[in-house]
Amino acid sequence: MSLTEKELIAIRRTLHQIPEIGMLEFETQAKLLEIIERLPQTYLEIKKWKTAILVHVRGANPTYTIGYRTDIDGLPVTEQTGLSYASRHAGRMHACGHDIHMTVALGILSYFAEEQPKVNLTFIFQPAEENASGGKQLYESGSLNEWMPDEIYAFHDNPGLPTGAIGCRQGTLFAGTCEIHATFLGKSGHAAFPHQANDMVVAGAQFVNQIQTIVSRNVDPIQAGVVTLGHFAAGTTGNVISGKAQIDGTIRALTQGNNELIQKRVRKIAAGVAESFDCELKLDLHQGGYYPVENNQQTTAAFIDYMKKAANVDFIETLPAMTGEDFGFLLSKIPGTMFWLGVDSPYSLHSEHFAPQEGAIIKGVSAMIGYLSERQKMFVK
CATH class of the missing domain: 3.30.70.360 (Alpha-Beta Plaits)
Structure with a gap:
């Protein structure tokens, strides 16, 4: 079965306790692999590059590949949330919410590991978003070539949006x-x-x-x-x-x-x-790989149209932000869309007090399973 909300929250809390700096995410990689390898393997192929994990889900009609990327690294921040599952790594914290990102990706992957997609899906668990242009490094390594997406998606959690809300816009999302x-x-x-x-x-x-x-x-x-x-x-x-x-x-x-x-x-x-x-x-x-996150017109139009019409989605059109994200490099190579997932926190990203609302996880998983299920119909002949 697909991972349940209870299971996803437990996974998120485990990941939250083991934040690691970019290109040193060894414990995180091992935990992710442990979870991924427990999923049905019928349609899956898995490979590693340094601390990255690539998971290819074979589609029933593999004429097209849709990519989904999550970052996996933490920050050199000493956590001050007081949570029972706070970071166990001194001076390290998932203060940017990448534990939420990873958990949502695992939830989406668990669904398509069981329900074979119509087209191929490539899930990218990417290191070093915060400090070393991990997306650029991974792309230039050639490790993605075999399973290169034709289009790609990713999100960043947003403490200023309601829990589970989806935010997006045409054009530039991040600087x-x-x-x-x-x-x-x-x-x-x-x-x-x-x-x-x-x-x-x-x-x-x-x-x-x-x-x-x-x-x-x-x-x-x-x-x-x-x-x-x-x-x-x-x-x-x-x-x-x-x-x-x-x-x-x-x-x-x-x-x-x-x-x-x-x-x-x-x-x-x-x-x-x-x-x-x-x-x-x-x-x-x-600059490295920190290009502007410029959403592709076609993929973003399809994404926004779906999210506006979906009965279980609270969609909000957002303004551009001056935050940076190395997903911009991947978008300079592959057409795609980045969006926000609301986590309703009084504290900002990178704050030692940042504690996102976990109710956002299942809403993000549900919205993206719905969108990807609908999107893949476009490419089946």
Whole structure:
């Protein structure tokens, strides 16, 4: 039988206790495999890549493949929920709800392991969404080639939506992100003799100030972009001129074009500051696989149409968000749709207090079983 709501909640609580950082999800992988291998195996094929698991469900008419992806990693956060099933891994927590994601995927898989789909299904249990572009790594490894989806789906839980509600939109759902790491190297010296030094506090401050003009003077005002510098480290004490400034931040934009535009301006400003202060610059802009999550028009139209009409679904059309997700890389290669699943929590994603409502699990499973059952009819001749 398909996994019941009671069984799914128990699975979620087990997974919640064993969060692991990206590419180190060994215990999580073992637990997922244990559950998957207990399902009927008639239609299933399973393979691993590093800490990822790929499960192929053979369709009765295997002319088309629909993919479903879940991320499996946790965050370096110390849990403060007080739950009886809180994390057992010190300094690690499923603070982004990937335990919910995995559990919903297992619920959907358990249904189709028993009820053979009309087309192929590929379930992707993907590592390292939070820290190492796991989706990009997996795709580029070639491990997915044999079972490559023709279209693909995934969700992220949303603490701001009612429990079990489905949220989605056409176009961009999440921003593309890019890390900024800038180091300015000058010459330290005595505070009383500034002419004998090259002050990197001043250079860094100029970089910070000039960065603020990028979005306001380079990005189309009716589009969106964010440049945030959240870390500035320089110097050791007040009477010593610092010869080094380290500045770190992030770029967020709803299109890849704007993300690349902002990156270009950051490079030019950083180079200009280094030139004007006659100092050395080390600049690393790292985007990896964190592209904008741009939903495909056709798959998203079908998804929204189904969810609006489904009697057991509370559908909400949502606005784009500046959060990042490496599913954007997969969507740049495979047409598909990402959506929200409401979990109604007063605490935000990544909070040490984040505790999603477990009632969302069965609603998410039910909605996606319904959608995938309907969607596959499109491709059976």
